[in-house]
Amino acid sequence: MASNTLQQPTSSRPRTLSDPLAAALLPPANETPAQREQRLRAEEEAKRRSENIDKMLRDDEKGKRRKKTVKVLLLGQSESGKSTTLKQFQLLHTPAAFHAERIAWRFVIYVNLVRSIRRILEAIAPDDTLNNSLDEIDDFESTETASIIITANGRPSSSLSGTFVPAYDTYRKRLAPLLDLEQRLIQQLSDPEGNDEHEVTHLPTQNWDAHVHAYSMHAATSTASFNGRPAPRIMIPGASVSAGPLSPASPTSPVASLSGGGEIAVSTTSNWKKALSLRRIQSPKSAHSGELHGWWEDPSDPVHVLNRCAPAMSELWRDPKVRQRLAEKRLRLEESSGFYLDEIERITAKMYFPTDGEWARCVVLSTTVLIFIIHEDDVLKARLKTTGVMEHTFSLTKSSEFRGVEWKIYDVGGSRNQRQAWAPYFDDVNAIIFLAPISAFDQVLAEDPGVNRLEDSLMLWRSVVSNKLLADVNIILFLNKCDLLKAKLESGVRLSHHMTSYANRPNDYESVAKYFRNKFGILHQSFSPNKSRELFIHLTSVTDTRKTHTIITNVRDIILTGNLKSSSLM
Numbered sequence: 001m002a003s004n005t006l007q008q009p010t011s012s013r014p015r016t017l018s019d020p021l022a023a024a025l026l027p028p029a030n031e032t033p034a035q036r037e038q039r040l041r042a043e044e045e046a047k048r049r050s051e052n053i054d055k056m057l058r059d060d061e062k063g064k065r066r067k068k069t070v071k072v073l074l075l076g077q078s079e080s081g082k083s084t085t086l087k088q089f090q091l092l093h094t095p096a097a098f099h100a101e102r103i104a105w106r107f108v109i110y111v112n113l114v115r116s117i118r119r120i121l122e123a124i125a126p127d128d129t130l131n132n133s134l135d136e137i138d139d140f141e142s143t144e145t146a147s148i149i150i151t152a153n154g155r156p157s158s159s160l161s162g163t164f165v166p167a168y169d170t171y172r173k174r175l176a177p178l179l180d181l182e183q184r185l186i187q188q189l190s191d192p193e194g195n196d197e198h199e200v201t202h203l204p205t206q207n208w209d210a211h212v213h214a215y216s217m218h219a220a221t222s223t224a225s226f227n228g229r230p231a232p233r234i235m236i237p238g239a240s241v242s243a244g245p246l247s248p249a250s251p252t253s254p255v256a257s258l259s260g261g262g263e264i265a266v267s268t269t270s271n272w273k274k275a276l277s278l279r280r281i282q283s284p285k286s287a288h289s290g291e292l293h294g295w296w297e298d299p300s301d302p303v304h305v306l307n308r309c310a311p312a313m314s315e316l317w318r319d320p321k322v323r324q325r326l327a328e329k330r331l332r333l334e335e336s337s338g339f340y341l342d343e344i345e346r347i348t349a350k351m352y353f354p355t356d357g358e359w360a361r362c363v364v365l366s367t368t369v370l371i372f373i374i375h376e377d378d379v380l381k382a383r384l385k386t387t388g389v390m391e392h393t394f395s396l397t398k399s400s401e402f403r404g405v406e407w408k409i410y411d412v413g414g415s416r417n418q419r420q421a422w423a424p425y426f427d428d429v430n431a432i433i434f435l436a437p438i439s440a441f442d443q444v445l446a447e448d449p450g451v452n453r454l455e456d457s458l459m460l461w462r463s464v465v466s467n468k469l470l471a472d473v474n475i476i477l478f479l480n481k482c483d484l485l486k487a488k489l490e491s492g493v494r495l496s497h498h499m500t501s502y503a504n505r506p507n508d509y510e511s512v513a514k515y516f517r518n519k520f521g522i523l524h525q526s527f528s529p530n531k532s533r534e535l536f537i538h539l540t541s542v543t544d545t546r547k548t549h550t551i552i553t554n555v556r557d558i559i560l561t562g563n564l565k566s567s568s569l570m
């Protein structure tokens with residue numbers, strides 16, 4: 001709103017304005033100097049008031065724009081790639097914050113590597129040792145994750161006989177320090193600030209000689225609320241909420257824990273990333289990059305144990321007998337957190353800094369110049385199981401069309417005993433990105449080895465698309481882990497051995513991907529309460545940053561356009 005004040009006309013100016021309003025606002029012809037001064041003061045005051053009103057209106061407009069919030073829920077079974085997709089959103093929208101957290105992810109990457117080593121040692125243990133130790137644990141499957149492969153007859157492979165690894169004892173001795181380290185790392189993740197009173201994670205009694213780790217921890221004490229929302233149960237076919245000594249931590253407990261899949265879980269309420277990023281604050285910051293460095297000078301830093309054990313780890317992973325034994329047991333570690341095994345030397349280097357796919361690192365340290373070459377996205381591949389619900393907010397600032405729109409994205413835990421936390425978010429969600437890892441057709445659930453992972457995904461998909469509360473919600477389906485699917489099919493694993501309905505169709509990636517696209521598409525068509533809802537399906541490998549960013553930009557625009565139009569916000 002611009003001020004209507006008019007400039008003082010020159011006394012010679014005739015009153016010939018055709019605009020009656022302008023004419024009315026002109027000062028009287030016989031104005032005295034005192035009257036003129038008074039009039040100018042009044043005009044000045046009016047101008048100031050007008051400017052204030054303009055500012056208030058602009059602020060109000062900004063506030064309204066801020067209120068354009070689009071809420072997106074990431075759904076899918078455990079290890080489907082939800083948190084990885086969230087990381088990609090962060091990398092795309094808030095890259096600086098994502099970079100800043102890399103140092104904290106170093107601890108998770110270390111745990112992932114150490115656990116892979118432990119699983120190899122468990123797998124190659126001579127049968128008599130393992131047989132004895134198996135008697136001592138209640139739940140052997142609890143040490144396994146999604147890399148358990150089921151055999152063609154549908155039963156989990158747990159062949160105990162097979163190739164003998166002669167160097168087993170030597171490996172075990174050389175790698176023993178990693179066990180202590182594992183506990184230390186979990187401790188650091190669960191209580192990054194070192195406050196004993198916060199330590200409510202009960203770590204297992206490790207029995208290295210028996211190669212068995214019977215975990216105990218507090219049973220979930222509460223499933224009451226997340227972000228103030230009550231957590232009513234939803235009926236997901238086949239879902240069962242298990243409670244007991246092997247249950248993951250309650251979503252409300254602010255700790256890291258060993259979850260039912262024998263995995264590390266960090267509750268979403270724990271601020272571990274911030275705490276671990278600042279933990280080494282006593283270390284100097286690099287004058288060049290402004291980032292922390294110097295942790296390797298701290299003799300208690302976990303990197304030193306890893307660095308010392310690196311040669312033994314590499315030998316173990318490269319040992320043909322070990323590989324043979326793993327193949328016999330159909331244990332494909334590369335499908336879970338095992339991909340760090342190919343990177344042992346780089347990851348255990350004293351000055352290792354996790355890459356995030358965006359930068360080549362160049363850190364100048366006095367006379368030393370270190371180049372950390374982009375080597376795939378370490379942070380994207382780090383596995384940390386989600387418990388509870390994580391909310392992330394982004395504001396789109398670049399695209400003028402969507403400027404000011406707030407994007408809230410919720411990442412949930414996907415294992416069966418986490419799914420009861422989803423329903424409270426169904427009320428006001430605008431879109432769902434559902435992830436189904438289609439490479440998992442020959443795997444079983446970590447939390448229930450009797451259930452095929454793909455069957456579970458299909459059941460979960462059906463329950464989501466048929467949910468009446470979600471009838472008007474946009475649904476985007478990511479058929480994920482296509483890179484692993486391709487590799488699996490190329491290695492000769494046949495889909496028809498695990499899904500008889502596939503019959504004798506070609507076992508190549510294109511045919512299989514098309515088959516899954518149809519299968520999920522038909523379920524949506526048949527069970528959606530909203531027959532006009534359009535389904536968007538993407539074949540994804542969400543650890544691939546370049547391709548995923550193209551997909552999520554596309555998905556983001558579809559969701560925003562659809563939702564803003566339907567809510568008359570555009």
Ligand SMILES: Nc1nc2c(ncn2[C@@H]2O[C@H](COP(=O)(O)OP(=O)(O)OP(=O)(O)O)[C@@H](O)[C@H]2O)c(=O)[nH]1
Pocket residue numbers: 076077078079080081082083084085336337380381382383384385386387412413414415480481482483484540541542543544
């Ligand atoms: N190779 C490959 N790995 C993937 C892909 N998507 C996810 N992963 C990896 O799979 C593991 C599990 O992914 P997450 O994103 O943690 O799975 P999630 O769905 O959040 O699992 P929960 O938190 O247990 O519900 C991580 O180590 C990821 O790096 C993919 O497309 N390809």
Ligand SMILES: [Mg+2]
Pocket residue numbers: 082083084384385386411412413414
């Ligand atoms: Mg997760």
